[in-house]
Amino acid sequence: MGCGTSVATETQGKRVERDEAVQTPGPALTMKAAVLIQRWYRRYMARLEMRRRYTWNIFQSIEYAGEQDQLQLSSFFSFMLDNFTQLNGNGPDLISQLLDPVVDPWLDREICYSLILVPESYSGPRLSFPLSVSDTNALLAAFKEQQTLHARYVLQLLYETKKLLKQMPNIIHLSTSYTKEITICGDLHGRLDDLLLIFYKNGLPSAETPYVFNGDFVDRGKKSVEVVILLFAYLLLYPDNMHLNRGNHEDYIMNLRYGFTKEVMQKYKTHGQEILQLFQDVFSLLPVATVIDGKILIVHGGISDQTNLDFLSSIERHKVKSALRFPKRSLEQLDIGQSCRLTKRLRLTDGSRPSSSRSHSKNQRTQNQRRCGLSRQDMPFLDSLTSVPLPSPPQNEQEWKQIVDVLWSDPKIQEGCSPNTFRGGGCYFGPDVTQRLLLQHGLQLLIRSHECKQEGYELCHGGQVITIFSASNYYEEGSNRGAYIKVGRELVPRFYQYQVSRTTRKLTLTQRVRAAEGSALRALKEKLFAHRSELMCGFQEYDQNYTGRVSVSEWALVLEAVLRLDLPWRTLRPHLARLAPDGSVEYQSCFEDMGPGIPLPQVTSNLAETLFRYRTDIEIIFNIIDKDHSGLISIEEFRHTWRLFSAHLGVAIDDSAIDDLARSIDFNKDGSIDFTEFLEAFRVVHKLDSKDPHLSEKMSRKKYS
Amino acid sequence: MAESNNQSAETKLSDVHKRIKAAFETFDNAANNTVDVREIGTIIYSLGCFPSQADLHDFIAEVEEDHSGYIHLDRFLPAMTKVLLEHKFPPIPKDLLLQAFEVLDKDNKGYLEPEELTKYMTQEGEPFTQEEMEEMLTGLADHERNVIYYKDVINQLAIDPDM
Numbered sequence: 001m002g003c004g005t006s007v008a009t010e011t012q013g014k015r016v017e018r019d020e021a022v023q024t025p026g027p028a029l030t031m032k033a034a035v036l037i038q039r040w041y042r043r044y045m046a047r048l049e050m051r052r053r054y055t056w057n058i059f060q061s062i063e064y065a066g067e068q069d070q071l072q073l074s075s076f077f078s079f080m081l082d083n084f085t086q087l088n089g090n091g092p093d094l095i096s097q098l099l100d101p102v103v104d105p106w107l108d109r110e111i112c113y114s115l116i117l118v119p120e121s122y123s124g125p126r127l128s129f130p131l132s133v134s135d136t137n138a139l140l141a142a143f144k145e146q147q148t149l150h151a152r153y154v155l156q157l158l159y160e161t162k163k164l165l166k167q168m169p170n171i172i173h174l175s176t177s178y179t180k181e182i183t184i185c186g187d188l189h190g191r192l193d194d195l196l197l198i199f200y201k202n203g204l205p206s207a208e209t210p211y212v213f214n215g216d217f218v219d220r221g222k223k224s225v226e227v228v229i230l231l232f233a234y235l236l237l238y239p240d241n242m243h244l245n246r247g248n249h250e251d252y253i254m255n256l257r258y259g260f261t262k263e264v265m266q267k268y269k270t271h272g273q274e275i276l277q278l279f280q281d282v283f284s285l286l287p288v289a290t291v292i293d294g295k296i297l298i299v300h301g302g303i304s305d306q307t308n309l310d311f312l313s314s315i316e317r318h319k320v321k322s323a324l325r326f327p328k329r330s331l332e333q334l335d336i337g338q339s340c341r342l343t344k345r346l347r348l349t350d351g352s353r354p355s356s357s358r359s360h361s362k363n364q365r366t367q368n369q370r371r372c373g374l375s376r377q378d379m380p381f382l383d384s385l386t387s388v389p390l391p392s393p394p395q396n397e398q399e400w401k402q403i404v405d406v407l408w409s410d411p412k413i414q415e416g417c418s419p420n421t422f423r424g425g426g427c428y429f430g431p432d433v434t435q436r437l438l439l440q441h442g443l444q445l446l447i448r449s450h451e452c453k454q455e456g457y458e459l460c461h462g463g464q465v466i467t468i469f470s471a472s473n474y475y476e477e478g479s480n481r482g483a484y485i486k487v488g489r490e491l492v493p494r495f496y497q498y499q500v501s502r503t504t505r506k507l508t509l510t511q512r513v514r515a516a517e518g519s520a521l522r523a524l525k526e527k528l529f530a531h532r533s534e535l536m537c538g539f540q541e542y543d544q545n546y547t548g549r550v551s552v553s554e555w556a557l558v559l560e561a562v563l564r565l566d567l568p569w570r571t572l573r574p575h576l577a578r579l580a581p582d583g584s585v586e587y588q589s590c591f592e593d594m595g596p597g598i599p600l601p602q603v604t605s606n607l608a609e610t611l612f613r614y615r616t617d618i619e620i621i622f623n624i625i626d627k628d629h630s631g632l633i634s635i636e637e638f639r640h641t642w643r644l645f646s647a648h649l650g651v652a653i654d655d656s657a658i659d660d661l662a663r664s665i666d667f668n669k670d671g672s673i674d675f676t677e678f679l680e681a682f683r684v685v686h687k688l689d690s691k692d693p694h695l696s697e698k699m700s701r702k703k704y705s
Numbered sequence: 706m707a708e709s710n711n712q713s714a715e716t717k718l719s720d721v722h723k724r725i726k727a728a729f730e731t732f733d734n735a736a737n738n739t740v741d742v743r744e745i746g747t748i749i750y751s752l753g754c755f756p757s758q759a760d761l762h763d764f765i766a767e768v769e770e771d772h773s774g775y776i777h778l779d780r781f782l783p784a785m786t787k788v789l790l791e792h793k794f795p796p797i798p799k800d801l802l803l804q805a806f807e808v809l810d811k812d813n814k815g816y817l818e819p820e821e822l823t824k825y826m827t828q829e830g831e832p833f834t835q836e837e838m839e840e841m842l843t844g845l846a847d848h849e850r851n852v853i854y855y856k857d858v859i860n861q862l863a864i865d866p867d868m
Contacts, residue, residue: 029808030808030809030825030829031829031830032805032808032830033804033805033806033808033809033825033830034805034809034825034826034829034830034831035757035829035830035831036797036801036802036805037802037805037806037809037825037826037830038757038758038826038830038831038832038833039755039756039757039758039797039831040755040797040802041837041841042746042750042837043750043754043755044862045837045840046746046747046749046750046751047750047751049747049751050728050731050747050750050751053731053732054731057731413736509840509843509844510844552720553716553719553720553723568727568728568730568731570720570723570724570727571724571727571728
């Protein structure tokens with residue numbers, strides 16, 4: 001069938017004609033030619049769309065898989081805090097200082113900023129309180145020019161914000177009767193460009209243009225400080241027209257991992273600690289929900305079948321400093337052996353990693369992984385055995401759950417409510433849960449954020465739930481649009497989409513897809529690299545004769561089993577591995593083009609792999625230990641941390657290997673380690689990366705066909 | 706895409722099924738083994754086929770669930786398997802494509818003006834929508850001269866890795 005053959009005949013005919021005389025092609029021929037080109041082009045575009053989709057799948061899978069580690073990290077923090085005192089026997093508990101400050105959080109901190117002098121040479125904005133429009137305009141202008149606000153003003157701003165927030169209830173009630181329309185924005189994640197674009201398109205916050213920002217202002221993006229300062233400034237300026245909901249990233253433990261802490265410490269070397277301390281207080285004081293006209297509920301994550309708005313209104317929200325600090329349990333309820341086993345099982349079985357939105361609906365597990373709160377004395381494998389008094393007052397578990405559910409839950413397609421095991425907190429809530437809650441409180445719509453959506457927004461549960469996400473290009477340039485919602489008195493939401501573009505020239509879809517795809521594939525390859533030994537074991541099980549090859553199906557099976565990422569492996573194969581002439585996969589080729597950053601002779605490949613996998617976590621822990629942010633920690637501290645970490649994770653690392661490592665990194669033999677250098681060794685380098693974009697494009701294209 | 710020639714017909718069939726399912730699942734947003742009928746073209750193209758719009762209409766008529774706007778995997782899988790095993794919508798050879806462009810390039814310039822291409826693509830054959838046309842021009846036009854050097858374009862777009 002098909003136009004193919006007939007065109008061939010006709011164009012062949014045409015060629016003959018051409019030799020004789022130039023004639024304009026007849027209409028039938030023109031039509032056939034057009035159809036051919038259209039077919040070809042449409043197919044090309046469809047393939048591009050396919051690539052865009054699987055690129056999206058990769059990013060989402062990896063992101064969700066990464067958040068699973070959150071659970072692990074936070075249980076480690078609890079563990080450390082509860083057990084690890086006096087590292088070197090002299091100083092105060094370093095960890096608890098940061099994780100659970102002894103200072104009364106309500107202590108008036110006015111003193112902390114009024115004593116800070118702002119030098120004459122400082123050319124940034126000088127704020128005067130109470131703030132006026134000229135202050136917020138000055139901030140906007142300054143941030144557009146890449147300036148940094150002086151620490152003194154940051155602290156003062158935070159102090160004033162804290163005072164204001166203390167007066168606010170947990171749930172804010174708004175009305176559309178006094179305003180034209182309310183604008184609702186989702187996650188910003190430190191993307192200043194997106195915030196500025198929204199202000200540009202929609203107008204600055206004012207009495208005529210009220211806003212609700214639905215959490216996750218910080219982390220991941222590079223301008224979290226600027227974003228959150230602007231939001232707080234407008235909050236102070238227009239407290240009746242600017243409303244901020246807390247997100248799961250307004251949480252100091254999340255900040256440690258996802259970049260906000262680092263950003264603050266980098267921008268504010270002298271006063272960073274104090275600033276972070278105040279942020280901690282302010283974040284925990286943010287309201288957790290907003291209701292418009294008693295009909296539209298806005299929360300960051302979602303709800304659970306236990307969510308009760310009346311109860312939620314009554315609790316002391318500031319007590320939940322972090323969702324990741326599990327409520328304490330009484331000693332009788334604890335059994336250290338069981339906790340250890342639980343923690344190990346958590347890591348090893350790991351049955352709770354549905355990675356894409358498709359498969360979480362398929363694999364709902366109900367493991368009670370969160371019951372890992374530990375509090376004990378006398379750990380046998382610690383060097384210093386000390387008894388630890390319970391550090392902080394017990395949090396009411398129900399109150400904690402109300403808040404965590406509202407900040408961490410995700411909607412799902414099936415009915416029912418199940419624990420959100422891979423986020424480590426909150427629930428998956430089905431349409432029946434939504435329906436019940438809306439009915440119970442006389443509501444008609446739930447607006448939430450928390451999940452990135454390609455179009456910036458998405459409806460589900462028959463239109464009763466809207467997800468709104470405002471950070472465009474979240475994964476990579478071109479990965480998704482951002483959006484915001486406007487509602488007026490008739491309470492019908494209208495959506496506005498946008499996409500920030502870094503280049504002035506409009507990128508073609510091809511270029512955008514290529515860029516996003518490249519980035520996704522690199523992230524994916526790093527995953528492969530980080531699990532190299534497990535993967536090799538898996539491959540070798542199918543390759544008993546050591547041929548170095550397995551079939552494509554077997555290759556896909558191993559990847560799926562080890563990485564637990566629900567991705568179209570066959571489709572991705574050409575980018576990841578080479579085929580032998582007989583069509584089987586040469587599995588070693590998966591790891592060929594990657595290597596460690598700076599080679600350290602003492603580092604065996606196993607150690608390298610482990611360190612690479614836990615690189616982020618290790619970095620965070622070092623940052624905590626390095627109180628004065630000098631970049632150096634003592635060898636002793638290094639060793640202790642390492643031993644604890646590996647014991648906690650059940651990773652068998654030879655003590656002597658670590659000692660060797662520590663000694664070799666101590667380059668100037670003064671007993672301290674520059675851990676930034678140490679970590680550099682475990683950054684993965686993609687050997688085929690090249691500065692020349694065309695070269696790397698060509699190379700990635702031709703890679704393994 | 707060369708699978709082993711030594712594979713039995715059974716393994717080959719099972720691999721074909723897996724490919725089809727993987728492509729299908731990418732668009733199965735509700736995780737219930739159905740896709741919107743409007744995505745079928747994309748899915749078929751991504752499996753390496755080059756149907757025309759007319760071909761697509763015929764295919765959809767076969768597999769759609771009574772004009773519901775949805776296509777179920779149960780009907781898609783056998784129909785698509787047949788298409789793949791019989792090589793029903795074969796790719797367009799490069800030289801054929803070149804000739805097609807040359808037909809449109811009546812003055813033999815070696816390139817097409819955007820207005821020319823627009824006229825053909827939106828008025829002839831199976832016309833493009835305005836959106837499709839805009840994307841094509843942005844994607845294919847040479848940035849400086851703002852014309853479409855079709856020989857280069859054919860080569861450029863052909864190197865894309867096959868999925």
